[in-house]
Amino acid sequence: xxxxxxxxxxxxxxxxxxxxxxxxxxxxxxxxxxxxxxxxxxxxxxxxxxxxxxxxxxxxxxxxxxxxxxxxxxxxxxxxxxxxxxxxxxxxxxxxxxxxxxxxxxxxxxxxxxxxxxxxxxxxxxxxxxxxxxxxxxxxxxxxxxxxxxxxxxxxxxxxxxxxxxxxxxxxxxxxxxxxxxxxxxxxxxxxxxxxxxxxxxxxxxxxxxxxxxxxxxxxxxxxxxxxxxxxxxxxxxxxxxxxxxxxxxxxxxxxxxxxxxxxxxxxxxxxxxxxxxxxxxxxxxxxxxxxxxxxxxxxxxxxxxxxxxxxxxxxxxxxxxxxxxxxxxxxxxxxxxxxxxxxxxxxxxxxxxxxxx
Amino acid sequence: xxxxxxxxxxxxxxxxxxxxxxxxxxxxxxxxxxxxxxxxxxxxxxxxxxxxxxxxxxxxxxxxxxxxxxxxxxxxxxxxxxxxxxxxxxxxxxxxxxxxxxxxxxxxxxxxxxxxxxxxxxxxxxxxxxxxxxxxxxxxxxxxxxxxxxxxxxxxxxxxxxxxxxxxxxxxxxxxxxxxxxxxxxxxxxxxxxxxxxxxxxxxxxxxxxxxxxxxxxxxxxxxxxxxxxxxxxxxxxxxxxxxxxxxxxxxxxxxxxxxxxxxxxxxxxxxxxxxxxxxxxxxxxxxxxxxxxxxxxxxxxxxxxxxxxxxxxxxxxxxx
Numbered sequence: 001x002x003x004x005x006x007x008x009x010x011x012x013x014x015x016x017x018x019x020x021x022x023x024x025x026x027x028x029x030x031x032x033x034x035x036x037x038x039x040x041x042x043x044x045x046x047x048x049x050x051x052x053x054x055x056x057x058x059x060x061x062x063x064x065x066x067x068x069x070x071x072x073x074x075x076x077x078x079x080x081x082x083x084x085x086x087x088x089x090x091x092x093x094x095x096x097x098x099x100x101x102x103x104x105x106x107x108x109x110x111x112x113x114x115x116x117x118x119x120x121x122x123x124x125x126x127x128x129x130x131x132x133x134x135x136x137x138x139x140x141x142x143x144x145x146x147x148x149x150x151x152x153x154x155x156x157x158x159x160x161x162x163x164x165x166x167x168x169x170x171x172x173x174x175x176x177x178x179x180x181x182x183x184x185x186x187x188x189x190x191x192x193x194x195x196x197x198x199x200x201x202x203x204x205x206x207x208x209x210x211x212x213x214x215x216x217x218x219x220x221x222x223x224x225x226x227x228x229x230x231x232x233x234x235x236x237x238x239x240x241x242x243x244x245x246x247x248x249x250x251x252x253x254x255x256x257x258x259x260x261x262x263x264x265x266x267x268x269x270x271x272x273x274x275x276x277x278x279x280x281x282x283x284x285x286x287x288x289x290x291x292x293x294x295x296x297x298x299x300x301x302x303x304x305x306x307x308x309x310x311x312x313x314x315x316x317x318x319x320x321x322x323x324x325x326x327x328x329x330x331x332x333x334x335x336x337x338x339x340x341x342x343x344x345x346x347x348x349x350x351x352x353x354x355x356x357x358x
Numbered sequence: 359x360x361x362x363x364x365x366x367x368x369x370x371x372x373x374x375x376x377x378x379x380x381x382x383x384x385x386x387x388x389x390x391x392x393x394x395x396x397x398x399x400x401x402x403x404x405x406x407x408x409x410x411x412x413x414x415x416x417x418x419x420x421x422x423x424x425x426x427x428x429x430x431x432x433x434x435x436x437x438x439x440x441x442x443x444x445x446x447x448x449x450x451x452x453x454x455x456x457x458x459x460x461x462x463x464x465x466x467x468x469x470x471x472x473x474x475x476x477x478x479x480x481x482x483x484x485x486x487x488x489x490x491x492x493x494x495x496x497x498x499x500x501x502x503x504x505x506x507x508x509x510x511x512x513x514x515x516x517x518x519x520x521x522x523x524x525x526x527x528x529x530x531x532x533x534x535x536x537x538x539x540x541x542x543x544x545x546x547x548x549x550x551x552x553x554x555x556x557x558x559x560x561x562x563x564x565x566x567x568x569x570x571x572x573x574x575x576x577x578x579x580x581x582x583x584x585x586x587x588x589x590x591x592x593x594x595x596x597x598x599x600x601x602x603x604x605x606x607x608x609x610x611x612x613x614x615x616x617x618x619x620x621x622x623x624x625x626x627x628x629x630x631x632x633x634x635x636x637x638x639x640x641x642x643x644x645x646x647x648x649x650x651x652x653x654x655x656x657x658x659x660x661x662x663x664x665x666x667x668x669x670x671x672x673x674x675x676x677x678x679x
Contacts, residue, residue, distance in 0.1 A: 069544055178633065206400035206401055206571070208611065211615035214617065233544060235619055236617040274545060274546065277545045277548065279549075279572070279575050280578075280620055281574045281618055283577045283598045284602075294546045294550070
C-alpha cells in the first residue's frame with residue numbers, strides 16, 4: 001500500500017499521484033422533483049441538487065468537497081454510496097460501474113465504502129452497547145468466522161480508534177461527543193473498507209476535541225492506507241486534512257485543485273470569496289485583510305441563474321457569464337476551473353491580469 | 359472608571375437529574391461603552407448561562423446564587439419583574455443562535471420588529487411598523503418595506519438573523535448580547551452578518567458581548583476576550599495580546615489545536631488531551647488540571663483565582679509561565 005503523500009504543487013506533476021484511481025465519478029446528476037396537487041400530483045419544478053459533477057479519487061488520497069449549505073456536497077456523497085438515487089451519471093469504483101447495481105452486488109461494494117456521519121449523537125443506536133455497535137457490520141456482512149474472531153476484531157477496532165477495552169459494555173449516552181465520533185469511525189472501519197466517506201465529521205465537536213479526531217483520521221490513513229472523501233464547510237479543517245479540494249456551488253464543482261495550491265492561489269471568484277469570508281484566528285492577519293464581503297445569497301437551486309451560476313454575485317462578471325455556461329477546463333497540470341476569466345480565448349488574459357492587479 | 363456593564367462574582371446553578379450543578383462559578387467581567395467583548399469557550403463552559411443571567415432569563419431550573427450585575431450603575435438583580443422587562447430589548451438586547459426558532463412563526467416580521475418599539479416607546483402600531491420598515495432597510499433586507507407582512511418561513515437563515523438584529527437594534531440599546539449569532543450560518547453569510555453587526559454597533563456606540571467558540575471570529579471582531587472553562591473565566595485580555603501571548607494553558611491549547619487557514623496541511627495538530635469537563639463531577643482544584651500539561655502540586659487544593667498580571671491581562675493559573 002503506498003503511503004499517502006502530501007502533494008506539493010512544485011514537485012508533483014499530475015502523474016506522481018499517490019495511487020491508481022479508486023473512484024471515478026462522471027457527470028453525476030441528482031435531481032429532485034417538486035410536486036404539487038393532492039389527487040393528481042404533477043411535477044411543477046425540478047431541483048438540480050447535483051448537476052453534472054465529475055471527479056477522480058486516487059487510492060490513499062484525501063479529496064475534500066467544500067461549499068455552503070445547499071450546494072449539493074452531501075447529496076454527492078450520498079449518491080456515491082448509492083444511499084441516494086441518482087438521476088444520471090457514472091460512479092466507477094475500483095474499475096466497476098456501480099451506478100446501476102442493486103441487491104447483493106451493491107452490498108458487496110458497500111462493504112468497501114463506508115460512511116462517518118456528522119452527528120455522533122444521532123447516528124448511534126442508544127440501545128446498543130459499544131461492542132454491539134461495532135460488531136453489527138461484522139454480523140451483517142458475515143465477516144467473522146466464529147465468536148472468538150468476532151470478539152477479537154471488535155477489541156482491535158476499539159484499540160484502533162483510541163478507546164479503552166473496558167468501555168465495550170457502555171451505551172452511547174455514557175460517552176462524550178468526541179468518543180462517540182470515535183465509535184462511529186470504528187464502526188465504519190469494521191469491514192476494512194477502501195474508501196471512507198466523511199460528512200462533516202468534526203463540525204459537531206468542540207474545538208479541543210476536533211483536533212484529536214482530525215489527528216485520528218490522519219493516523220488511520222497512514223496505518224491502513226485509507227482513501228477519504230471528506231465533506232466539510234470548514235475551510236481550516238479542509239486545508240488541514242486534504243490532498244485535493246473541490247469547491248461546489250449550486251450543484252456544480254467550480255474549482256478543483258491540490259489543497260496547497262487552492263489555498264495559496266484560489267482561482268475561481270467564488271473560491272476567493274469563500275476564503276475572504278473565513279476568519280483567521282490571528283488578529284494581526286485580520287487587521288491587514290480587507291473586508292471582502294460577498295453580496296447577496298445563494299440563489300435557489302430550483303431556478304439557477306443562466307450561464308455561469310455564480311454570475312449574479314460575481315465581482316468580475318462580464319458579457320459571456322450571463323449566457324454561456326463556462327467549461328470545466330484545466331488551468332495547470334492538476335487544477336480545473338469553471339470560469340470564463342480563465343477559459344474564453346481572447347479577452348480573458350487582460351481580465352485575469354486586471355483581477356490580479358485589482 | 360465606571361463601566362457600562364459590570365458583572366461581579368456571579369454564581370449560577372441548575373437543578374438537574376443528577377443534583378445541583380454549578381454552571382457559572384464566580385464570574386466577574388466588565389464591558390465599556392462601545393466595546394466588543396468576546397466570551398469564548400466550549401459547550402458547557404458557562405458562556406451562554408452568563409449571558410442569560412445578565413438579563414435574568416434563566417427559566418425555572420436555573421438560579422443566581424450570588425453575585426451582582428451592575429448596568430449603568432444599577433443593580434439588575436434588585437429590579438422587580440416590570441423593572442427587568444423595561445431593560446430587556448430596550449437598554450440591553452439579545453440576539454440568539456437559532457434565527458429559525460427565535461422568531462414566532464405565526465406573526466409577521468413587521469409585527470415582531472415593531473413589538474419592542476411599541477412596548478418600550480409607547481407609540482402607535484402604525485408608527486412602530488414604519489420604524490420597523492426603516493430598521494429592516496438598515497440591516498440590508500432587500501425590498502424591506504414590502505416584506506413587513508411576510509412570515510418568517512419566507513426568509514432564509516441569513517435574512518432571519520438580519521431580522522433578529524433589526525429587532526435587537528429597535529430601541530437603540532446600550533448593550534447587545536449576541537449568543538453564537540452566526541453558528542448556524544455559512545461563512546459568507548457569517549461575514550455579512552458580523553460585518554453588519556459591527557457597523558451598526560459602531561454607529562449607535564453600543565457595546566457588544568459576542569459569545570462564540572470560533573477563534574477566527576474573535577480575532578476579526580473582538581476588542582477584548584474572556585476565555586471560559588467549566589464555569590469560570592480562566593483568562594481575559596485584549597484580543598491582540600491574548601493571541602500573541604496566551605497565559606493560561608487552556609487558552610494556549612485552544613489556539614494551538616485549532617486548524618488554521620494559513621497553516622500548511624497534513625501536519626499533526628497539537629491537541630488538548632482528555633475530555634471536556636463534566637460539571638456534575640468536577641475534579642478537585644483547577645478544573646483544567648486533568649488535561650493540563652503543566653499540572654503540579656499547587657493546582658490541586660482549590661480552583662486558582664483570576665489574578666491580574668497587568669492592567670488589562672488576567673489569568674487563573676498558578677503553575678504556568
